Amino acid sequence: MESDVMWLGLIALGGGLAAALIGLAYLLLRLREAEQRVRDREADHQGVLDRLQENEYRLRTIIESEPECVKLQAADGTVLEINPAGLRLVDAERAEDIIGRKIYEVVAPEYKAIYRENMRRVFAGEAAVYEFKSITLRGRTRWMETHAVPLRDARGEVYALLGITRDITEHKWAEEQGRRHQTELARVARLSTMGEMATGLAHELNQPLAAIANFARGCIRRLRSGDMAPADMIEPLEEVCEQAERAGEIMRHVRDFVRKSEPRMTAVDINQVVRGVVKFTEHEARQHETIVTLQLAPQQPRVWADSIMVEQVICNLVRNAMEAMAERHSLRREIVIRTVPHGEDTVEIEVVDTGPGIDETVIDQVFDQFFTTKTEGVGMGLSISRSIVESHGGSIRAESRTGGATFRFTLQAIPASLRKDERRYSFHS
Amino acid sequence: MSDATVFIVDDDQAVARSLRWLIETVRLKVETFASAQAFLDSYDETKPGCLVLDVRMPGMSGLELQERLAARRDYHLPIIFITGHGDVQMAVRAVQAGAYDFVEKPFNDQDLLDRIQRAIAHDAGQRNKEEQRSQLKALFASLTPREREVLDLVVEGMSNKAIANTLGLSAKTVEVHRAKVMEKMHARSISDLVKLAMQNPSVTS
Numbered sequence: 001m002e003s004d005v006m007w008l009g010l011i012a013l014g015g016g017l018a019a020a021l022i023g024l025a026y027l028l029l030r031l032r033e034a035e036q037r038v039r040d041r042e043a044d045h046q047g048v049l050d051r052l053q054e055n056e057y058r059l060r061t062i063i064e065s066e067p068e069c070v071k072l073q074a075a076d077g078t079v080l081e082i083n084p085a086g087l088r089l090v091d092a093e094r095a096e097d098i099i100g101r102k103i104y105e106v107v108a109p110e111y112k113a114i115y116r117e118n119m120r121r122v123f124a125g126e127a128a129v130y131e132f133k134s135i136t137l138r139g140r141t142r143w144m145e146t147h148a149v150p151l152r153d154a155r156g157e158v159y160a161l162l163g164i165t166r167d168i169t170e171h172k173w174a175e176e177q178g179r180r181h182q183t184e185l186a187r188v189a190r191l192s193t194m195g196e197m198a199t200g201l202a203h204e205l206n207q208p209l210a211a212i213a214n215f216a217r218g219c220i221r222r223l224r225s226g227d228m229a230p231a232d233m234i235e236p237l238e239e240v241c242e243q244a245e246r247a248g249e250i251m252r253h254v255r256d257f258v259r260k261s262e263p264r265m266t267a268v269d270i271n272q273v274v275r276g277v278v279k280f281t282e283h284e285a286r287q288h289e290t291i292v293t294l295q296l297a298p299q300q301p302r303v304w305a306d307s308i309m310v311e312q313v314i315c316n317l318v319r320n321a322m323e324a325m326a327e328r329h330s331l332r333r334e335i336v337i338r339t340v341p342h343g344e345d346t347v348e349i350e351v352v353d354t355g356p357g358i359d360e361t362v363i364d365q366v367f368d369q370f371f372t373t374k375t376e377g378v379g380m381g382l383s384i385s386r387s388i389v390e391s392h393g394g395s396i397r398a399e400s401r402t403g404g405a406t407f408r409f410t411l412q413a414i415p416a417s418l419r420k421d422e423r424r425y426s427f428h429s
Numbered sequence: 430m431s432d433a434t435v436f437i438v439d440d441d442q443a444v445a446r447s448l449r450w451l452i453e454t455v456r457l458k459v460e461t462f463a464s465a466q467a468f469l470d471s472y473d474e475t476k477p478g479c480l481v482l483d484v485r486m487p488g489m490s491g492l493e494l495q496e497r498l499a500a501r502r503d504y505h506l507p508i509i510f511i512t513g514h515g516d517v518q519m520a521v522r523a524v525q526a527g528a529y530d531f532v533e534k535p536f537n538d539q540d541l542l543d544r545i546q547r548a549i550a551h552d553a554g555q556r557n558k559e560e561q562r563s564q565l566k567a568l569f570a571s572l573t574p575r576e577r578e579v580l581d582l583v584v585e586g587m588s589n590k591a592i593a594n595t596l597g598l599s600a601k602t603v604e605v606h607r608a609k610v611m612e613k614m615h616a617r618s619i620s621d622l623v624k625l626a627m628q629n630p631s632v633t634s
Binding site: 202203206207211213214215217221222239243246286287289 | 440441443444446447448450451453454485486488513534535536538
């Protein structure tokens with residue numbers, strides 16, 4: 001009996017053991033399956049990782065071999081990454097020279113504000129293109145142009161600025177040369193205008209000189225014949241002095257006119273400039289039998305300008321009007337020069353004539369270089385006038401109406417609130 | 430000639446005043462005008478003298494004023510143009526159009542005054558001739574038609590007898606007409622009469 005129980009026990013144990021073994025085998029099998037799955041997944045994962053790495057490597061190769069400077073910057077201007085072209089651009093020998101440092105270290109002081117403003121825009125989500133002057137790590141000056149876009153993380157937040165920057169120093173230099181050339185052209189045009197005016201000027205100077213000679217000789221004759229008391233000489237001698245001053249005034253004006261100089265920006269009373277022009281073209285007006293009328297706004301803000309250049313613009317417009325009216329034999333020959341303040345920050349100058357007007361088909365070309373309708377014109381006057389006006393931050397346009405043409409241009413006025421701080425305005429000059 | 434006036438037209442008042450100051454040294458009367466129109470408005474043809482004009486002026490130019498004066502009457506004041514440097518072409522045009530003279534600025538005072546004196550003398554001479562011509566016209570106008578016929582034939586050199594035959598008159602009557610003509614024409618001799626008649630183009634033609 002006991003052995004039965006023992007057998008039974010053994011059998012049960014054996015059965016249990018067998019079951020356990022089976023169970024174990026099953027578990028082992030599952031485990032192996034799971035391991036296989038994990039291994040499979042890991043292999044998958046590795047593939048993704050490899051692809052990612054491949055991608056990054058490819059991008060990095062592209063960026064590193066890119067001839068333009070490519071860089072990443074943080075919001076505070078810290079350079080996060082930069083490619084070799086970028087290193088060369090800022091004269092850095094190793095990446096550590098610039099990475100981790102602020103980009104502002106290579107931005108010229110006067111451009112830091114502009115740079116900051118563009119950084120702000122990019123981190124606000126906009127794309128931006130900006131030019132700035134750079135002082136490289138070796139102290140060289142370069143002009144740069146950056147195209148910048150925001151880089152966003154998975155949550156869509158901007159975490160860096162991606163900038164592609166190129167060296168535009170040569171381009172800038174060419175531009176500068178062009179501008180210098182234009183200034184030089186303006187001077188040449190002023191001189192040739194002087195040439196045209198030489199006859200007029202000679203006449204203008206002859207008037208006071210002739211008067212002086214007449215007064216003086218009248219005195220000599222009277223003194224020789226003895227019919228003159230010394231007191232009688234005072235009046236003619238005063239006339240002599242006055243005429244000598246008149247001649248001097250004409251000469252001063254000519255000197256101002258031909259002087260070669262950079263634009264000299266000052267606070268200018270535009271009405272005074274207009275009056276000067278009228279005085280200076282008086283002789284031509286007489287010659288062309290033209291009446292010049294002024295309608296000057298009293299009490300208007302001063303403009304920030306080079307008075308000689310602005311004078312030249314008005315001179316050109318007035319002279320053009322006179323010549324147009326004379327050449328087409330206009331019966332009524334009148335020019336109105338008007339100054340009109342527009343709000344606080346702009347003053348408009350109008351030159352209105354009663355001439356033939358401007359043909360619709362060419363009105364857009366009148367400011368082009370070498371465009372002229374005059375038989376002896378060279379087509380520089382209006383082109384130079386436009387560059388002068390634009391260099392002053394203004395604009396110029398031509399209009400034709402029945403019975404004449406109107407030219408108007410704007411200049412920046414000095415608002416009352418800023419009148420004491422004119423230096424701020426030099427930025428626009 | 431002492432009542433001659435120099436009329437100055439110049440839009441440049443300082444120049445006009447200085448010319449007056451200079452010209453008055455030779456004791457001539459001077460009147461100045463600031464524009465051609467101002468001069469025309471007060472122009473009196475009977476006043477002798479000369480006109481000193483700036484060739485370039487606003488409004489009516491010196492040349493235009495000259496044209497206007499010429500259009501008004503056969504004879505007008507002699508004009509001296511004052512031209513600026515480089516205005517010689519204008520001066521030539523002015524002289525072609527009948528200007529008396531021109532001076533170029535800057536001018537010598539004596540030169541200008543001499544030219545003014547010559548112009549005034551020329552004006553006086555012209556006025557004198559004009560005067561004689563109109564007197565002569567008046568004399569001719571006083572003759573009757575018959576007396577004119579007799580005069581014409583006398584000037585042709587006909588004898589009294591031939592004139593009598595031609596006109597169908599008696600020699601006695603021709604004699605009377607002839608004496609009357611001599612008297613009316615203030616002629617002292619036949620040769621005087623012929624000279625006077627020759628001066629009147631309406632008779633000789």
